[in-house]
Every structure is written in structure tokens, then in C-alpha cells.
Amino acid sequence: MASLWEYANPVKFMKTSGWLLPVTAVLAAGAIVVGLVWGFFLTPDDFRQGSTVKIIFLHVPSALMAINAWAMMLVTSLIWLIRRHHVSALAAKAAGPIGATMTLIALITGAIWGQPMWGTWWVWDPRLTSFLILFLFYLGYIALWSAIDDPDTAADLTSVLCIVGTVFAVLSRYAAIFWNQGLHQGASLSMAPGTRMDWSYKGPLYLCMVGFVLLFLALVLAGTRTEIRSRRIKALLTRERAQG
Amino acid sequence: MMPDLGTYATEVTLAYVASLSMLAALIVWIWVRTRRVKRALQTLETRLKRTS
Numbered sequence: 155m156a157s158l159w160e161y162a163n164p165v166k167f168m169k170t171s172g173w174l175l176p177v178t179a180v181l182a183a184g185a186i187v188v189g190l191v192w193g194f195f196l197t198p199d200d201f202r203q204g205s206t207v208k209i210i211f212l213h214v215p216s217a218l219m220a221i222n223a224w225a226m227m228l229v230t231s232l233i234w235l236i237r238r239h240h241v242s243a244l245a246a247k248a249a250g251p252i253g254a255t256m257t258l259i260a261l262i263t264g265a266i267w268g269q270p271m272w273g274t275w276w277v278w279d280p281r282l283t284s285f286l287i288l289f290l291f292y293l294g295y296i297a298l299w300s301a302i303d304d305p306d307t308a309a310d311l312t313s314v315l316c317i318v319g320t321v322f323a324v325l326s327r328y329a330a331i332f333w334n335q336g337l338h339q340g341a342s343l344s345m346a347p348g349t350r351m352d353w354s355y356k357g358p359l360y361l362c363m364v365g366f367v368l369l370f371l372a373l374v375l376a377g378t379r380t381e382i383r384s385r386r387i388k389a390l391l392t393r394e395r396a397q398g
Numbered sequence: 399m400m401p402d403l404g405t406y407a408t409e410v411t412l413a414y415v416a417s418l419s420m421l422a423a424l425i426v427w428i429w430v431r432t433r434r435v436k437r438a439l440q441t442l443e444t445r446l447k448r449t450s
Contacts, residue, residue, distance in 0.1 A: 194414065195401055205403040205410050212417040255424045259417045266413045270406055369421075373428055380432045383439045390442055 162239035164382050171375045178372040185365030193358035200355075209267045211358055215366035217260035217326075220288065223253030223370060224316070224323040227295075231313035241378065243309035244385065246316065247299050248377025252370055254292035261285060281338040284325035291319035305385065 161167045193211035200207035227246045234243040264282070265275045276282065295315055302308035351359075403410050 190414075195399070199404065204406050205401075206406045208403075208410050209413045212413060216417065251427075252424065255420055259420050262416050262420075263413045266409050266416070270409055373424070376428050376432055380428070380435045383435045387435070387439050387442055390446060394446065 159237075159239070162237070162241050164241055164386075167241050168379060168382060171379055175372055175375045175379070178368050178375065182365050182368035182372050185361050185368060187365075189358045189361030189365050193355075193362065197354055197358060203271060206267050206270055207355065209263050210355065211362045213260060213263040213267060214359060215363045216256045216263065217285075218363055219366045219370050220253060220257035220260050220285070221323050221327050222367075223249050223256060224288065224292075224319065226374070227253065227316050228320050228323075231316040234309050235313050240309075240385070241382065243305075243313070244381035245374060245378045246312070247309075248381055249370075249374050250292060250296045250299065252373045252377070254289065254296060256366075256370070257285065257289040257292055261289060279338050281326065284322050288319065288322045288326050291315070291322055295319065305388075 161170065190211055194208055197208065199205045227249050230242045230246040230249070233239055234246065261282075264285075268277075269275050295312055298312050298315055299308050302311065
């Protein structure tokens, strides 16, 4: 089996991602379309939430990816800091806007669901607040990449920011457990016996979650490929200028 | 074939329209940027090959 570190080579990464990207994109589109159509058109209303239960098929997968995108950025940032693999730093950079969009979708769908169910769009609940701070960290992360010209310095500083922001990614996931207060309920899905959600909802929800994971993977691959090409443009232009 | 969303039709529709719009915008932005950078690299490599 090929070592994972082989993909730190941009040529190897471009070659592998060249066939992996369309496969993941097609699988993502299939899973999301089937999951959302199933969830929106074919699931019954909940006895308490009514039709707002259908928002879960967007809210939970996007919240899942908001946190996991940051986790992926943390891993790739650590790889950059420890082993100085450029592809790793560029993958983290590519994941930033995707994670920010996922966080925004989770915040907006949560607010839209919360208005009729909780009677308010927003409360300064531990989980909601940590999610909002996570979104601000995403914006800061994207801004920091744009603000620094030297790519290695930008990778170093954004990696440090990513490590600091991980506190809020963890809090976003576990705030409801840590503080045991606020409006936001605990995990909707659980492996524990006596799980609370019926399979008529679990089926489309799992499919949407798989679809969002694959979509994230496809978009990160596409974004990383673009960052590698962009880096090559800069290198070629620098070499051209140096040659006069 | 639209399901009956009852009292919460506005909220559910709004959540779907907002989320899918944001996802579509993200995908289009990445796709457009990918094409633009790919084209710029091809143009540059062709130019450099010609001059060398």
C-alpha cells in the first residue's frame, strides 16, 4: 500500500485527485439528492415539530461538516507545522471557505428552526455561541491567508490560528454536555440503546450526512488542486522575472 | 407533488432555499476559480515554452 506521505508530492496528489474528484462529486450529488428528496417529500411530520423536522436533513449534516472541516484543517495544519508538506497546508487553506459555508448553513437553518420551536431566532446558548465563534474563526482564518503575501508565513500563522480555534470546534460539539444548560438539545443521533429517532428519519439523515462528507471531500480536492496550480503560477512568474 | 408543510411551510421552504443557495454559490465559486486558474496556468506554460 502506498504511503500517505506520497500524496505530499503535488504531482502524485494531482494524479490521484484527478480521478478521485469526479468519483466523489458524483457520489456526493447522488447521496445528497436522494437524501434530500427522501427527507423532504417522503418523511412524515413529527408529532411535536410538525414539518420543521425536515430541516434536520440540512442542519445536522452541515453542523457535522462545520466541526469536521475544522478537525481536518487541524490535522493538515499540524502536518504542515511538523513535516512542512505544502500540499497539506494548501488542503487546509482550501477547506476554510467550505467549512465556513457549512457553519453558516448550520447557523441559519438552526435559527429558522428555532424561531417556531423555541420562540426565538437566537439565544446565547453555549452551543449556539460556540458555533458563532467557530464561524468567526473561519472568517479570521480565510482573512489571514489573504492578508499575508509569503505563502509559508501564511501557512505558519493560519496553522497556529487553527490550533487555537480548535477549542471552539470542540466546544461546538460538546457544549450541550459540558454545561448541561441552554436551549439546544444533545445529540440527535446516538449509538446507545433506546435511541430516540425513528428510522424513517434516520435513513435520509444518514444519507445526507454521507453526501455532505463526500461533497466536502470533492470540494477540498478541487480547491487544493486550484491552490497547487495557483502556487505553480507564482513560482513560474518568479522564475521568469529572475531570468529577466 | 409538493408535500403539505402545514403551519411551518415558510420556515421549511426558507431553510431549504437558503441552504441550497449557499451550497450552489460555494460550488459555482470553486468551479469558476478552478477554471480561471487552470486556464491562466495553461496560458503561462504555453508562453514560457514558446519563449524558451
